[in-house]
Amino acid sequence: MGDKFGIIVFPGSNCDHDCYHVVKHVFGRRAGYVWHKETDLSGYDCIILPGGFSYGDYLRTGAIARFSPVMGEVMDFAERGGPVIGICNGFQILTESGLLPGVLMRNRGLKFVCRQVYTRVENNRTVFTANYMRGQLLKIPIAHADGNYFADDDTLKSLEDNGQIVLRYTDSEGNATEEANPNGSLHNIAAIINRGGNVLGTMPHPERGCESVIGSEDGRGIFESVLEAM
Amino acid sequence: MSISKDIIDEHGITEAEYLEILKHLGREPNLLEIGIFSVMWSEHCSYKSSRPHLKRLPTEGPHVLQGPGENAGVIDIGDGLALVFKVESHNHPSYIEPYQGAATGVGGILRDIFTMGARPVALLNSLRFGTVDHPRTHGLVDGVVAGIAGYGNCIGVPTVGGEVYFHESYNGNCLVNAMAVGVVKRDRIFRGRAEGVGNPVMYVGSKTGRDGIHGATMASDVFGEGGEERRPTVQVGDPFTEKLLLEACLEVFRTDYITGIQDMGAAGLTSSSVEMAGRVGNGIDIDVALVPRREEGMAPYEVMLSESQERMLLVVKKGCEEDVGGIFRKWDLDAVVIGEVTGDGLFRIREGDGIVAEIPVRALTDGAPVYDRPLERPAYLDEVRRLDMAVVEEPADFNGVLLELLASPNICSREWIYSQYDHMVRTDTVVLPGYGAAVLRIKGTNKAFAMTIDCNSRYCYIDPRTGGAIAVAEAARNLVVAGARPLAVTDCLNFGNPERPEIMWQFKECLAGMGEACRELSVPVVSGNVSLYNETSGTAIYPTPTVGMVGLIDDVMLIATQPFKAEGDVIVLIGETRDEIGGSEYLKVIHGLDRGVCPSLDLSLEKGIQSACLRAIGAGIVRSAHDCSEGGLAVAVAESCISGDQGAIGATVKVDGRGMRCDSLLFGESQSRVILTMGEEDVVRFRDICSEEGVPVATIGRVGGDRLVVDGFIDLPVSRLEEAWKDGFSLI
Numbered sequence: 001m002g003d004k005f006g007i008i009v010f011p012g013s014n015c016d017h018d019c020y021h022v023v024k025h026v027f028g029r030r031a032g033y034v035w036h037k038e039t040d041l042s043g044y045d046c047i048i049l050p051g052g053f054s055y056g057d058y059l060r061t062g063a064i065a066r067f068s069p070v071m072g073e074v075m076d077f078a079e080r081g082g083p084v085i086g087i088c089n090g091f092q093i094l095t096e097s098g099l100l101p102g103v104l105m106r107n108r109g110l111k112f113v114c115r116q117v118y119t120r121v122e123n124n125r126t127v128f129t130a131n132y133m134r135g136q137l138l139k140i141p142i143a144h145a146d147g148n149y150f151a152d153d154d155t156l157k158s159l160e161d162n163g164q165i166v167l168r169y170t171d172s173e174g175n176a177t178e179e180a181n182p183n184g185s186l187h188n189i190a191a192i193i194n195r196g197g198n199v200l201g202t203m204p205h206p207e208r209g210c211e212s213v214i215g216s217e218d219g220r221g222i223f224e225s226v227l228e229a230m
Numbered sequence: 231m232s233i234s235k236d237i238i239d240e241h242g243i244t245e246a247e248y249l250e251i252l253k254h255l256g257r258e259p260n261l262l263e264i265g266i267f268s269v270m271w272s273e274h275c276s277y278k279s280s281r282p283h284l285k286r287l288p289t290e291g292p293h294v295l296q297g298p299g300e301n302a303g304v305i306d307i308g309d310g311l312a313l314v315f316k317v318e319s320h321n322h323p324s325y326i327e328p329y330q331g332a333a334t335g336v337g338g339i340l341r342d343i344f345t346m347g348a349r350p351v352a353l354l355n356s357l358r359f360g361t362v363d364h365p366r367t368h369g370l371v372d373g374v375v376a377g378i379a380g381y382g383n384c385i386g387v388p389t390v391g392g393e394v395y396f397h398e399s400y401n402g403n404c405l406v407n408a409m410a411v412g413v414v415k416r417d418r419i420f421r422g423r424a425e426g427v428g429n430p431v432m433y434v435g436s437k438t439g440r441d442g443i444h445g446a447t448m449a450s451d452v453f454g455e456g457g458e459e460r461r462p463t464v465q466v467g468d469p470f471t472e473k474l475l476l477e478a479c480l481e482v483f484r485t486d487y488i489t490g491i492q493d494m495g496a497a498g499l500t501s502s503s504v505e506m507a508g509r510v511g512n513g514i515d516i517d518v519a520l521v522p523r524r525e526e527g528m529a530p531y532e533v534m535l536s537e538s539q540e541r542m543l544l545v546v547k548k549g550c551e552e553d554v555g556g557i558f559r560k561w562d563l564d565a566v567v568i569g570e571v572t573g574d575g576l577f578r579i580r581e582g583d584g585i586v587a588e589i590p591v592r593a594l595t596d597g598a599p600v601y602d603r604p605l606e607r608p609a610y611l612d613e614v615r616r617l618d619m620a621v622v623e624e625p626a627d628f629n630g631v632l633l634e635l636l637a638s639p640n641i642c643s644r645e646w647i648y649s650q651y652d653h654m655v656r657t658d659t660v661v662l663p664g665y666g667a668a669v670l671r672i673k674g675t676n677k678a679f680a681m682t683i684d685c686n687s688r689y690c691y692i693d694p695r696t697g698g699a700i701a702v703a704e705a706a707r708n709l710v711v712a713g714a715r716p717l718a719v720t721d722c723l724n725f726g727n728p729e730r731p732e733i734m735w736q737f738k739e740c741l742a743g744m745g746e747a748c749r750e751l752s753v754p755v756v757s758g759n760v761s762l763y764n765e766t767s768g769t770a771i772y773p774t775p776t777v778g779m780v781g782l783i784d785d786v787m788l789i790a791t792q793p794f795k796a797e798g799d800v801i802v803l804i805g806e807t808r809d810e811i812g813g814s815e816y817l818k819v820i821h822g823l824d825r826g827v828c829p830s831l832d833l834s835l836e837k838g839i840q841s842a843c844l845r846a847i848g849a850g851i852v853r854s855a856h857d858c859s860e861g862g863l864a865v866a867v868a869e870s871c872i873s874g875d876q877g878a879i880g881a882t883v884k885v886d887g888r889g890m891r892c893d894s895l896l897f898g899e900s901q902s903r904v905i906l907t908m909g910e911e912d913v914v915r916f917r918d919i920c921s922e923e924g925v926p927v928a929t930i931g932r933v934g935g936d937r938l939v940v941d942g943f944i945d946l947p948v949s950r951l952e953e954a955w956k957d958g959f960s961l962i
Contacts, residue, residue: 011470011473011474011561011562012384012470012473012474014384014385014386014473014655015386015655017656018655018656018657021657021673022657025673051655052386053383053384053385053386053469053470053473055470056384056468056469056470056471056473057384057470058470111376111379111649111650112379112383112650112651112652113649113650114383114648114649114650114651114652114653114654115649116875141654143383143652143654143655145383205654207657208654208657210657211657213660213671213786213787214654214657214658214659214660214671215660215662
């Protein structure tokens, strides 16, 4: 496999440049923007659905973007086992399109929340987290109004049983407490993976945690892991 | 139709102004023309009361690429790059409809930045509300903060800094001043000029609706009771469309298709056309029938005066219309040719075949009235400066006073607000909100820049001249303690009704003070905005000349932040602590007194301490730096103990009061003071720097432990300080 990241640009995406910067300038790998009206993903080895406000979050987060022409190709890419990372709004688009289970509801506090949070790596046997230790604490920012993960009991149980919960919100000691939960997510869920292990949805922004000058390098492991797998 | 006196009055045009209009036209105006004169001659667009005084601000400097008069100011920062920035008020609309008023304030200032060719990279805001127990305050705070968050977060520009104050003078008029900063390549700056006779004029962006008609006129009037009835004059924001417009415009800027561009802000299509033509002495010819509309049956009057958001006017090189149209259509935006640049100097509006208005452009720009309004020193000044400290009881419990100040509305942590703003998007934010200045790196270089926005309006009320100078000095100090060299200013001058001589006097005096400080500190004013008529039922706001300032950091690794860093670091105070308790937050919060003589400002000392700070930070010997402002020395030290993200840290401090009252010593707000920490080994070197700069310096203590101990006065666990400060806002 190659090392080229395709970063999907929906109208209203606003973390597309940040993802591009990390891949291209922090890791020195190849990256390209893919306009949402395009329907060809050949040549890309990993797809990122970046954060932002696709279609202004009008109607419901991610609800319109899932109908963008490119999403058919993203589904096929995922079906073929290609790695897909959805960050924040990208995660919301993944749940809306059915690539990941559950929904992301309005934060418990009803407000947008932007701050550094601690998350704990729950599963490091994935292509996205292999470079972390299990139980490792990551300090990575969140910035969202709709990150309150919800799923029915059966889905939650299978997520837990299958190790699909990748990151959980914790306090600075690594305890997944109620106070450490910034948005009301069930089971303190911050990031999940699909059954196939190739589609990751994360509310924390790993691309905001790749350079010490902006406060954290804890997000690098996600890019490093997937680059090694590629 | 002949124009009645009622119609003239409704448009806020005076009798004398109407006679001027007759002279300019050589005939009676029609209703559309009256509407156009009304907005173009409004205070908001014409600066008719403020212009004579604005001339006293310095606007030039070696690094100034664009001063006032364009959509935003531009300064050179080397490496072929420039910073574009401006602050603008959205006070009146925000008071009437806080969410949309604040949101469209953000949208408007962002358009001013990207109109110049720059990508906006940061937002700041200065907010002022009435007292926390005033019935409207809660709703205004919630709505304004949500509006700023809603717009800024969606469009993906980080909101990195700002200030918030509560005071009864804002009970009837809140202030919402939004500032934006952008980065542009030096050789790709665009301007609002309608150049090239025969070039087509294109309308791009959202369709035009009936919202915001006469917004500029509303912003040029005082409120009476029932100002809420003006809600229909507030525009509605659509940040998603603005994001598309931003990206489409940036794509167009990479081509050579256009000669000029301006956003349709206050007074919409009218002011953008007129100003673009006026800057280059051309005329402009527009057919309203071609303007994309959101609503049926709009009259030319409504189309020309609508303040619908997210619209831009472009002057395109002839033959490039299709190429430009293609770019906007890719982003699902309207792009329509609605007219052309002419050489006859006339602003001509057609509706299909008929001409519906024709006014010389100059009549609307240079021909706008200028008022040298009467001035009078306000009577309140002598009274408010009288303060007999003999009757002000000195507190017995300074621990309690410090805790009360830390929890008070104007000092407590602002995290409740800035955690609602995405302040990290674009991955450039090196110093996050919560300190005096925010710092952003510039990718692809080692450089960074710092931004701040600041004003102490109580000082400006008590002593407008000194207060104006302090606003500038303090903004510069905020940048300097971060390690940035101040470069230039953008100002937002918020005042009451200029038709009252004492308000005009405040205005003139504040500007005189600002001008002095700007000259002494070499920071020219490159852009800004004037907001007058901030008064309700005869009560004006405190004069509030908000100062936004931008500074440059040559090496992003050489910056300083406010929190204490390490056990054992030495705490050093530079500057002079004088017996200056007047106008302090302490007097207001603890004693309910809004009075006294405000602190003095010695600009040469200010220059010295700024220079010393910059040299020390540049030498890499400074571990933390924080200026003393509201709450004085004690609050500054406490904030440095508790504002770090690695947990609070204690300090032991001893200060020499030389016989002054203890409350003055601890909480007085003497200017030009900075607290720095450094390793023991660097103190001598720092003292040398200070003596070279002629700056008083004193070692006052050491960082360490888990208590803040101020010799003989204060002894508290830092966890108590932190609790009071952090919970303050949620208790408001």
